[in-house]
Amino acid sequence: MLKLQHLHLRSGAIQRLDKIALNLAGAQLVGIIGPNGAGKSSLLDVIAGVQVPDGGEVSWDGKVISQFSAKQRADYLSYLPQQDYPAWDISVTELIAIGLGRMQGQRSQRQQWIAAIAKRLQISELLNRQVSTLSGGELRRVMLARTFVKRSPLVLCDEPTAALDISHQLQVCEDLRGQARAGALVLVALHDLSLAARYCDSLVVMEQGKVVAQGEPNQVLSAPLLQRVFAIEAEWFCNAKGVGWLPTLANTD
Numbered sequence: 001m002l003k004l005q006h007l008h009l010r011s012g013a014i015q016r017l018d019k020i021a022l023n024l025a026g027a028q029l030v031g032i033i034g035p036n037g038a039g040k041s042s043l044l045d046v047i048a049g050v051q052v053p054d055g056g057e058v059s060w061d062g063k064v065i066s067q068f069s070a071k072q073r074a075d076y077l078s079y080l081p082q083q084d085y086p087a088w089d090i091s092v093t094e095l096i097a098i099g100l101g102r103m104q105g106q107r108s109q110r111q112q113w114i115a116a117i118a119k120r121l122q123i124s125e126l127l128n129r130q131v132s133t134l135s136g137g138e139l140r141r142v143m144l145a146r147t148f149v150k151r152s153p154l155v156l157c158d159e160p161t162a163a164l165d166i167s168h169q170l171q172v173c174e175d176l177r178g179q180a181r182a183g184a185l186v187l188v189a190l191h192d193l194s195l196a197a198r199y200c201d202s203l204v205v206m207e208q209g210k211v212v213a214q215g216e217p218n219q220v221l222s223a224p225l226l227q228r229v230f231a232i233e234a235e236w237f238c239n240a241k242g243v244g245w246l247p248t249l250a251n252t253d
């Protein structure tokens with residue numbers, strides 16, 4: 001269980017997080033949605049312990065995360081920030097291995113884990129490449145492999161589908177949902193509300209640092225909320241395979 005109590009984060013005049021309170025149980029895929037600057041990345045940074053809040057508390061399974069060391073946090077948490085680039089020009093295999101962190105295992109076992117996640121994210125043919133030679137989408141999928149290689153009970157991803165082609169967007173969403181079905185609490189910041197509606201078990205809507213709605217996608221993505229928070233109108237299509245939408249700018253006359 002992830003518990004956020006009265007979280008505040010301020011930078012100068014900007015209230016990045018404003019009295020955030022949430023209780024999120026495991027085994028679900030939670031979409032964090034909201035317009036640019038709403039506070040999605042700030043929230044994920046604070047949950048990950050990358051950013052210290054000015055007030056409030058984050059706890060995981062009853063323990064306050066500020067009391068965990070960085071190594072202890074890495075044992076239960078995997079985080080893909082919005083902008084994450086490798087600091088050195090290492091091979092893809094070496095980069096993914098960093099994600100294994102303190103996981104024990106023989107060299108052959110670690111190689112198997114890396115091969116398995118590479119297969120899952122369809123990057124096996126990239127394993128021997130240097131990261132500097134990858135395209136934007138390939139690098140993003142490699143960073144996702146580094147994030148997912150260790151099975152963590154808490155997974156945070158900031159716009160994991162950005163830069164990916166449509167087939168890989170769907171594949172990554174399927175993978176995130178699979179991790180949730182396997183028991184993880186997966187929090188994902190998404191701009192594509194169609195993917196959010198189709199894959200997420202619940203949504204948290206942010207606006208100006210506040211949580212303004214929370215619940216199942218079909219309840220949250222109401223016409224008034226889309227108009228007020230995103231300034232759009234949307235027509236939704238639904239069949240047995242999922243949902244899709246046609247968004248248009250709201251008439252503000």
Ligand SMILES: Nc1ncnc2c1ncn2[C@@H]1O[C@H](COP(=O)(O)OP(=O)(O)OP(=O)(O)O)[C@@H](O)[C@H]1O
Nearest residue numbers: 011014016034035036037038039040041042043082
């Ligand atoms: N390092 C920083 N210093 C000062 N202000 C910041 C910093 N990072 C973000 N902000 C501000 O905090 C607010 C929330 O930003 P944040 O990146 O959390 O939003 P977001 O919802 O993730 O946006 P986006 O969809 O554009 O990625 C914005 O007003 C932003 O300008």
